[in-house]
Amino acid sequence: MYVYEEIIDGLKLTDIINMEHENVKYLPDIKISPNVIAVPDVVQACTDGDILIFVLPHQFVKETCEKMARAVKPEALGLSLIKGFVLTEGEGIQLVSSIIQDTLGIETAVLMGANLATEVASEMFCETTIACANEEHHEILSKLFQTPYFRVKVITNVSGVEACGALKNVVGIGAGIVDGLGFGDNTKAAVIRLGLMEMMKFTKIFLKSEDNSVFFESCGIADLVATCHGGRNRLLGEAVVKSMKDIRLLEKEILRGQSFQGPLIAKEIYGYLKERDMLEQFPLFVAIHRICTREVDPRNFIECLRDHPEHM
Numbered sequence: 001m002y003v004y005e006e007i008i009d010g011l012k013l014t015d016i017i018n019m020e021h022e023n024v025k026y027l028p029d030i031k032i033s034p035n036v037i038a039v040p041d042v043v044q045a046c047t048d049g050d051i052l053i054f055v056l057p058h059q060f061v062k063e064t065c066e067k068m069a070r071a072v073k074p075e076a077l078g079l080s081l082i083k084g085f086v087l088t089e090g091e092g093i094q095l096v097s098s099i100i101q102d103t104l105g106i107e108t109a110v111l112m113g114a115n116l117a118t119e120v121a122s123e124m125f126c127e128t129t130i131a132c133a134n135e136e137h138h139e140i141l142s143k144l145f146q147t148p149y150f151r152v153k154v155i156t157n158v159s160g161v162e163a164c165g166a167l168k169n170v171v172g173i174g175a176g177i178v179d180g181l182g183f184g185d186n187t188k189a190a191v192i193r194l195g196l197m198e199m200m201k202f203t204k205i206f207l208k209s210e211d212n213s214v215f216f217e218s219c220g221i222a223d224l225v226a227t228c229h230g231g232r233n234r235l236l237g238e239a240v241v242k243s244m245k246d247i248r249l250l251e252k253e254i255l256r257g258q259s260f261q262g263p264l265i266a267k268e269i270y271g272y273l274k275e276r277d278m279l280e281q282f283p284l285f286v287a288i289h290r291i292c293t294r295e296v297d298p299r300n301f302i303e304c305l306r307d308h309p310e311h312m
């Protein structure tokens, strides 16, 4: 397991993980199996790997893959758990799986679902969705991940699953704003539904995906509900209402080294929609971006939703 090296109380994080079998910084109080060895060198970690599992913030994927490129076997299979995507002017939407696939030249599948990390680590029952375009790999991927408490469904729609995983992070911030404002469950349910409608519309228009069944898998509605109740992005939404601090400062205070993916994705979506003169079609995504940048007061969030296209 490649681990970005950090010094914790004078000791290397990789040494702590290998001695204590615990990631004391990012997943404290959870024991990691002793056959998992933390390695600070990504090239060493991926050499000879048959299945490479990617779990890192989406903004670091490209540079990490570039380092790995010389060591990865061409027949290796990639699997991305990263819930984000990159929107580039001119190039449009770049899925994280395609960045991995293009940089390393390997086939890449994705795994997304209602999988809050601490709950999975505590072996609480949950479901997940794996998407792999090549059906020949479905059986091995299912066998590798399925356990009595982690139930897997394998499908082929990679871009649909990845879009769900990225877009729900933005809606999670909205759910937190509702909590911060002191509104109740009806309001939160409305934000979840409007968010789902915008997720479906965005996926249909920009990823040209007509397959709505993906929104009823664990990666769709289930992950959206989990994130809107227990996700880190929900915490951010709540904090944005209660404090006027910049979101980067809130990230440091709340996550102690982890990162909120929602604001980055909201910013990318905003730029993409603005370029196409489509901001008014996605009022929830737009309001969340503007609240995160402090352009809009969070107390005006509900006002931004009152004339949603869903109500016209």
Ligand code: 13P
Residues within 6 Å of the ligand: 083, 113, 114, 115, 116, 117, 169, 172, 223, 226, 227, 230, 231, 232, 233, 234, 261
């Ligand atoms: P957060 O990044 O908001 O914690 O999302 C958690 C998640 O993806 C659960 O499946």
